[in-house]
Amino acid sequence: MVRRKPEEIQEIKKRLLEHYPQAHTELNYKNLYQLLVAVMLSAQCTDKRVNLITPDLFKKYPNVHALAQADIDELKELIKSCSFFNNKAKNLIKMAQMVEEKYGGKIPEDEKELVKLPGVGQKTAHVVMIEYFGKNLMAVDTHVFRVAHRLRLSDAKTREGVEKDLVQAFKTDLAAIHQAMVLFGRYICTAKNPKCDQCFLYDLCDSEDKRPLKDS
Known part of the structure; x- marks a missing residue:
């Protein structure tokens, strides 16, 4: 798999952070x-x-x-x-x-x-x-794993490998990017029937799962 160019990685990072400002877990907790x-x-x-x-x-x-x-x-x-x-x-x-x-x-x-x-x-x-x-760390769940592969940010077969690739690619703002990728994968870049018509990264995606946009 051909990896992303640095400028493409930065564009993906920029859009994720802009689209999901102050993203956080959807788990309810008090402490x-x-x-x-x-x-x-x-x-x-x-x-x-x-x-x-x-x-x-x-x-x-x-x-x-x-x-x-x-x-x-x-x-x-x-x-x-x-x-x-x-x-x-x-x-x-x-x-x-x-x-x-x-x-x-x-x-x-x-x-x-x-x-x-x-x-x-x-x-x-x-x-x-x-x-x-708010530590500068990356965590890879099923959503982050899927998104990383679809966006050609990693081709690693394990979560640990994907985490290493994402840390190397993004370097900073890892906590915010993790939260953003989780939400992106959960609601837009879904495992089945991804909502490509809602995707703000559509032009940067060449995944085999990518769906053609309907004519407006």
Whole structure:
């Protein structure tokens, strides 16, 4: 795959930032604890579904201490409409217990420490660091992965590879670009039937998924 020219990358960056100013996650949260739990639940699950689950979840388990003492079956019942709820329930409790035991009940604010928590991989840690702290990091979910390939920003086969390519391509404003690419992929550059007639990057796209515009 022929990669983008530097001027094309800058144009893509410019349009993404202009089209999605002050973009942020669509997950509902009030603090770092709630954000981390919501992001953990969102893996292979929609933000919309997570937002339906978390009000009751946070009411029953309002903090790390409460979650660390949660009954596994009761927690599973609360999150059962979420994909992979069995594993997520186990990881949520283990995460909270580790935060209690190793970090004095305070969720670490450092990426290297975050990824040590059960159920928290690099992507989850980066999403939290991007959203809560505005760190200059890139996180690659299914939307960012798809958009990066369609716009010829990466041809890597793994999320880690795509992340590396995007960081190298954009360098700065990574947090804002991540949020913008998520929203762009979720609502315009969709997996099926992309809304090319609404696309502000149409002229820069030569993806095989690109759809011809209807005559006006």
